[in-house]
Amino acid sequence: xxxxxxxxxxxxxxxxxxxxxIWELIARSGLAAENAFPPFSAVxxxxxxxxxxxxxxxxxxxxxxxxLQGFLVAAAVGIPVxxxxxxxxxxxxxxxxxVDFGRSFPAIALLPIFVLSYGSTIxxxxxxxxxxxxxxIFVQSFYGSRRVDPAIxxxxxxxRIPAGMQLTRIALPSAVPSIMTGLRLGITMAVLLSIGVEIxxxxxxxxxxxxxxxxxxxxxxxxxYILTASxxxxxVSKLSQAVESRLLRWRPPTTVS
Amino acid sequence: MSNHTxxxxxxxxxxxxxxxxxxxxxxxxxxxxxxxxxxxxxxxxPSGAGKTTLLRCLSGLLEPTSGRVRLGDRPVSKPIEDxxxxxxxxxxxxxxxxxxxxxxTFPLQGKGVAKAERDHRAQEALEAVGLGxxxxxxxxxxxxxxxxRVAIARGLAYEAPILLxxxxxxxxxxxxRFDLEDLTLRLRRELGITIVLVTHDxxxxxxxxxxxxxxxxxxxxxxxxxxxxxxxxxxQIGTKENHLFAELxxxxxxxxxxxxxx
Amino acid sequence: MNIxxxxxxxxxxxxLPALVIAxxxxxxxxxxxxxxxxxxxxxxxxxxxxxxxxxxxxxxFSMINFTIGFVVAGIAGILFGIVLGSLRRIRVAVSPLLxxxxxxxxIALVPVVIMAFGIGPEPKAFLIGFICFWPILLNTIDGVRGxxxxxxxxxxxxxxxxxxxxxxMVLPATLPAIMTGMRIAIGLGVVMMVVSEMxxxxxxxxxxxxQSQESYRITDVWAGTIxxxxxxxxxxxxxxxxxxxxxxxxxxxxxxxxRKRPARAAAETAAAPPVRNPASEHxxxxxxxxxxxxxxxxTRKGV
Numbered sequence: 001x002x003x004x005x006x007x008x009x010x011x012x013x014x015x016x017x018x019x020x021x022i023w024e025l026i027a028r029s030g031l032a033a034e035n036a037f038p039p040f041s042a043v044x045x046x047x048x049x050x051x052x053x054x055x056x057x058x059x060x061x062x063x064x065x066x067x068l069q070g071f072l073v074a075a076a077v078g079i080p081v082x083x084x085x086x087x088x089x090x091x092x093x094x095x096x097x098x099v100d101f102g103r104s105f106p107a108i109a110l111l112p113i114f115v116l117s118y119g120s121t122i123x124x125x126x127x128x129x130x131x132x133x134x135x136x137i138f139v140q141s142f143y144g145s146r147r148v149d150p151a152i153x154x155x156x157x158x159x160r161i162p163a164g165m166q167l168t169r170i171a172l173p174s175a176v177p178s179i180m181t182g183l184r185l186g187i188t189m190a191v192l193l194s195i196g197v198e199i200x201x202x203x204x205x206x207x208x209x210x211x212x213x214x215x216x217x218x219x220x221x222x223x224x225y226i227l228t229a230s231x232x233x234x235x236v237s238k239l240s241q242a243v244e245s246r247l248l249r250w251r252p253p254t255t256v257s
Numbered sequence: 258m259s260n261h262t263x264x265x266x267x268x269x270x271x272x273x274x275x276x277x278x279x280x281x282x283x284x285x286x287x288x289x290x291x292x293x294x295x296x297x298x299x300x301x302x303p304s305g306a307g308k309t310t311l312l313r314c315l316s317g318l319l320e321p322t323s324g325r326v327r328l329g330d331r332p333v334s335k336p337i338e339d340x341x342x343x344x345x346x347x348x349x350x351x352x353x354x355x356x357x358x359x360x361x362t363f364p365l366q367g368k369g370v371a372k373a374e375r376d377h378r379a380q381e382a383l384e385a386v387g388l389g390x391x392x393x394x395x396x397x398x399x400x401x402x403x404x405x406r407v408a409i410a411r412g413l414a415y416e417a418p419i420l421l422x423x424x425x426x427x428x429x430x431x432x433x434r435f436d437l438e439d440l441t442l443r444l445r446r447e448l449g450i451t452i453v454l455v456t457h458d459x460x461x462x463x464x465x466x467x468x469x470x471x472x473x474x475x476x477x478x479x480x481x482x483x484x485x486x487x488x489x490x491x492x493q494i495g496t497k498e499n500h501l502f503a504e505l506x507x508x509x510x511x512x513x514x515x516x517x518x519x
Numbered sequence: 520m521n522i523x524x525x526x527x528x529x530x531x532x533x534x535l536p537a538l539v540i541a542x543x544x545x546x547x548x549x550x551x552x553x554x555x556x557x558x559x560x561x562x563x564x565x566x567x568x569x570x571x572x573x574x575x576x577x578x579x580f581s582m583i584n585f586t587i588g589f590v591v592a593g594i595a596g597i598l599f600g601i602v603l604g605s606l607r608r609i610r611v612a613v614s615p616l617l618x619x620x621x622x623x624x625x626i627a628l629v630p631v632v633i634m635a636f637g638i639g640p641e642p643k644a645f646l647i648g649f650i651c652f653w654p655i656l657l658n659t660i661d662g663v664r665g666x667x668x669x670x671x672x673x674x675x676x677x678x679x680x681x682x683x684x685x686x687x688m689v690l691p692a693t694l695p696a697i698m699t700g701m702r703i704a705i706g707l708g709v710v711m712m713v714v715s716e717m718x719x720x721x722x723x724x725x726x727x728x729x730q731s732q733e734s735y736r737i738t739d740v741w742a743g744t745i746x747x748x749x750x751x752x753x754x755x756x757x758x759x760x761x762x763x764x765x766x767x768x769x770x771x772x773x774x775x776x777x778r779k780r781p782a783r784a785a786a787e788t789a790a791a792p793p794v795r796n797p798a799s800e801h802x803x804x805x806x807x808x809x810x811x812x813x814x815x816x817x818t819r820k821g822v
Contacts, residue, residue, distance in 0.1 A: 011612035019616065036635030094535040101536075104751040106710040109725070109744045111717070112732035116740070117554040188622065192707075196626040196714050207627065211718075214630040222631055230623035237622035318675050335675075342676040349669030354691040354768040363687070364677030397772045415677060 038220040046224040060228060062205035063198065066122055067190035067236075070129025074186055078134045079179055082141025087171045092146065103139055107132030108196050120203045125194065132193045133186040140182025144175025177248055184240045191233050206232070263339055263418035263451060264329025266292040266315070271324035272476075273310055284310050286476040287324070294418070297445055297452045299462035302472030303513050308455045309345070311472070312423050315453060316342050328419075338368070341412035345424040347404040351396040358383070358392035361411045368415075382414035383407075385444060402433035406440070413444065419451045426461070435493050438465060442491060459513065463487075463505045464496060471512045480512050556738045564742040573727070578750065580722040584640050585712045585754075588647025592704065596652050597697055600659020601689060610660065621657055625650040626711065629718050643715040643723075650711045651704035655697065662696025663689065695769050698762045705758055709751045724750065 020040050026032060027039035050056040085091045107128055114124040148171055156166050198207025206229045213222035273285040284307040292298045302308050313319035315326055317336040326333040333340070344350040351360050361379040370378070383389050386406040388399075396404050405425060412420050422441070426434040438461060445452055456462050462469050463485055471480045485505060487496060496502055540558075547557045568574035603610045629646060636642040670692060674684040716725025724747055731739035763770065 008611050011608070012615050015612050015616055032635075036631065090531075093531045096532055097536045098539065100755070101748060101752045104706065104709070104755040105748045106706075106713045106751055108710055108717075109713050109728065109747045112728055112740050113554065113737075113744065116732060116735070116737060192624040192626055192710075195624040196629075196710070199626065199629055200714060200717050210627055211630040214634050219631065219634075226627045226631065229627040230619065233622045233624045234619050313672075316676055318672055336678050338678065340676075342672075344669055344672065344676075346667075346669055349667035350673050352670075352688060352691070353772050354694075355687075364679060367677065367679045367683060395768060395771065397768075411677075 036219060038223055042220040043223040043227065046218075046220045047227060050221070050224055050228075056228075059204070059206050059209050059225070060232060062122075063191070063194050063207065063229070063232065066125035066129060066197070066203070066205060067187070067194040069122070069126040070193070071133050071187050071190040073126065073130040074133035074137050074190075075183060077130075078137030078182070078186070079141045082138040082179075082182075083145040083172055083175055084167070085138075086142035086145035086175070087167050092142070099135070099139065099142075103135040105135075108193060108200070111197055111201050115201050120201050122203070124201060125197050125203050125205075128197050129190050129193045133190050136185040136189060137179075137182040140178045140185065141175055144178025144182075145171040147178070148174040180244045180248060184237070184244055187240050188233070188237055191229075191236050195229050263294050264331075265294065266333075266419060266451070266453075267327050268311075268315065269324050269327070271311070271314060271321045271326065273307070273314065273319070274322045283476040285314075285321075286474075286478050288472075288477070288479055289324075290470050290479060290482065292419075292451060292453055294451055295445075295449050296467050297442075297454065297465055299466035299469045300453065300455045300472060301457065301459060301462035301469055301509060301513070302477065304457055306472050307477040308457070308472060309423055311477075312342075312421055312453070312455045316340055316421050318342075339417050340419045340421060341415040341417035343405075343408050343412045343420065343422045343425045345427055347396075347401065347408050347428070350408055351404055353396055355396075356392065357388070357394050357396060357399070357407050360396065360407060361392075361414050364411065364415055378414045378416070379410070382410040385413060385447075386410045386440060400433075402429045402437060405429060405437060409437075409441070409444075413448070413450075417450075419453070422452060422454045424456055425454070427456075434461075439491075439493065441465070446489070459506055459509050460497070463502060463509060464491060464493075469505070469509060471509055473513055483509065554737060556741060560738050561741045561745065564738050565746060568727075568739075568742060574724075574746065577722060577724045577727050578746070580640065581712055581716065581724045581750070584643045584715075584723070585647055585708055587644040588649075588711075589651050589704065589708050591644075592648040592651035592708075593655055593701060595648075596655030596700065596704075597659050597690075600656045600697070601663055601685065601693070603656075604660040604663025604693075605689075617653075617657065621653040625653075625707075626714055629711075629714055633715065633719050638719045638721060643712070643720070646715050647708045647711045651708045654703040654707065655700040658696045658700025658703070659693060662693035665696070666692055695766055698766060702755070702758065702762075705755055706751075709747075709754065713747060 024040045027037050027042075085095055110131060111124070111128050114127055118124045118127070145167075152170060152174065156170055161170070194205060195207040195210075197203055198205035199211045200207075202208055202211075206225050210222050210225045210229070213219070213225060268288060268290045271285060271288045272283065274281050274283045276282050288311060290298075300308055300311060310319065314321045315333070317326070317333045317340070320334065328337070328339055331337070352363075355363065358376070358379050361382055362375040365375045365378065380389065380392065383392055386409050388403060388406055388410065391399060391403065391407075396407065399407065405428075409425070412422075425441075426437045429437065441452070441454075442465065444450070454462070454465055456465075466485050469483045469485060471483065472478070473480045483505065487499065487501060487505075544558045547555060548559065550557050565574070603613065625646070628649070632642045632646055636645075666689065670688055671684075673679075674688055679688070712723075713725045713728075716723035717729045720726035720729070724743060728740055728743035728747070731737075731743060
């Protein structure tokens with residue numbers, strides 16, 4: 001058993017190492033232009049150099065801060081509205097078209113409007129991220145409260161539970177697993193949009209550093225920041241998964257996701 | 258559907274162990290049995306006794322750790338044309354995206370049977386199980402018992418002389434179960450097929466079979482093989498009131514009780 | 520009667536969107552605010568761009584990039600997904616890598632790819648494909664892994680040739696999961712389409728917005744933004760229609776399952792308080808099928 005685990009780990013590390021070696025070889029072979037595709041060794045040197053400066057960590061924090069602020073606003077709006085709308089067939093029907101429109105709307109298209117009115121600031125970043133994250137959170141909260149087990153609804157009806165109590169004691173708790181999914185999707189989206197907004201709007205953060213470095217022809221630096229952004233996305237997603245499974249311990253494990 | 262005669266199915270010293278080393282778990286130990294042409298043999302045993310494992314070895318779906326399965330002189334080490342299987346769970350074995358008739362003809366396509374012949378065989382098989390007019394429906398439009406009949410029809414249309422059935426009536430209600438049992442007996446009489454039936458229901462095992470193979474112990478082995486002298490004509494009320502049926506039933510029950518698998 | 524019913528149903532769905540648009544129209548009607556022009560002006564601008572401007576040309580450019588990226592990502596995602604879903608060893612070996620690639624903010628690659636490969640359509644289609652690929656791949660893998668194991672048993676027992684098994688059994692059974700992945704991919708792909716054009720382009724609807732922003736034509740910015748919203752909406756509505764058509768069997772099975780439940784539940788409530796049953800039919804089926812061989816269950820639970 002233990003030996004098996006070691007083989008698995010070995011194969012996983014092997015795949016990643018192989019990929020890095022291929023990256024290095026392609027970059028050095030001259031197949032790709034040096035300014036477009038720097039070798040991994042050069043990128044890691046830049047990465048380590050960057051990590052020793054405080055400006056590197058400032059950029060990480062700026063990206064994270066925008067993502068968190070936008071995410072929190074979106075959660076504060078999306079969860080309550082979603083649960084209430086999902087609970088009421090009337091509201092559900094009435095808002096269906098608006099919701100479908102909103103969830104398929106690429107929030108980042110709003111960036112120019114807000115850059116014009118609020119400038120390249122954290123406010124602009126927060127607004128665009130909030131608009132982008134609110135729909136995944138809203139939609140999942142909404143599904144959660146709408147899809148209460150019919151057996152529970154029947155029970156509530158049979159015992160004539162008042163509507164207010166049905167909302168807070170049945171719809172909301174039943175919706176929690178789905179809300180958690182929405183929050184997980186939301187925070188991932190928040191990081192993605194944060195980087196996007198920084199690249200397009202010149203708003204300080206990792207995205208701006210990537211774009212800036214690339215324009216200066218320092219592609220190794222750009223890649224170092226891309227790796228940083230990826231690590232940030234990875235960490236946020238792993239952390240949210242961990243929080244989700246911790247909060248949902250009461251739920252029996254399901255084998256199929 | 259023409260009558261088929263087949264060779265005898267032999268199981269010789271079959272053992273199956275899952276895992277290796279310290280986590281090894283022997284499920285079947287030295288199981289030997291024979292199934293003669295046109296015979297109906299029940300494999301009965303407590304839950305967890307490895308009945309399904311044995312059936313999967315018989316069909317060639319699973320390779321035994323030692324011992325072998327052969328049909329006449331031919332080894333059954335992978336699924337062969339002469340054996341059709343009816344699985345326990347019709348929900349998983351019928352494909353919801355195919356109509357009933359497609360579900361039945363689908364395996365024949367792989368066998369290289371021409372389209373007209375496929376449709377003809379499917380219709381015949383569906384009629385045999387009383388679903389002649391259901392070919393155009395989707396499985397979900399049928400009740401559980403009807404879906405299991407479709408699975409049986411698929412086995413029949415395959416025209417294999419041997420039909421292996423893995424707890425085929427386990428997931429339907431009692432009345433439907435009796436109907437399906439009698440349907441299976443009738444088909445077997447009419448078509449002369451050989452049937453191996455895996456079940457944990459002792460009544461069913463005795464009621465259906467020419468011979469009952471009792472499995473049990475830990476690891477599972479053959480405890481006893483019993484000839485059921487109830488004749489060819491069986492019916493749900495008369496046969497089950499027969500004192501011989503009651504005796505056989507008690508006998509098998511005792512065997513199973515005194516040799517629990519877990 | 521029937522027409523009345525349809526009208527009533529449409530009315531119940533349309534009144535709120537109509538109210539929102541009307542409120543926007545009226546409240547912005549006299550707006551002097553430079554950044555929030557009247558909706559009527561924005562509307563005129565869209566009409567103007569559609570009839571005399573380059574609106575359709577821009578939409579076409581964006582849509583071609585999107586379609587190419589999405590279709591290539593879809594094909595590649597399904598193929599790799601089925602392979603990785605079926606081959607446990609390889610899947611386990613690449614799973615940390617996939618995890619990383621999926622959660623990286625793919626937009627970070629925009630400056631690098633466009634600087635390296637130019638501002639033409641190909642790098643944009645590539646970027647769209649790159650962001651669409653991951654959700655399709657991962658959902659396909661999940662779909663293949665969630666297949667009822669009995670499906671494979673049926674295929675083996677009836678000696679279905681492997682390509683036929685893949686095309687007629689695995690693919691349809693995995694299709695609901697693939698569609699879920701595609702729906703996610705569409706949302707991300709549209710975002711990437713906009714970003715790749717707003718970063719640097721000479722055509723496309725994102726370019727129209729960018730250009731308008733740079734010359735402070737705020738009404739055009741709003742017009743472009745609304746057009747992108749409509750475009751995104753139409754793409755997803757179209758996709759839902761395709762999905763409904765391809766998965767008709769699936770929705771019928773699901774609907775039947777859901778419809779059946781209240782009746783059964785009601786019968787149970789009479790005797791005892793209902794307990795939420797989280798195990799799906801599907802998980803149950805898997806357990807029954809694997810009953811006799813715990814080892815099979817154990818390995819399937821792995822990565």
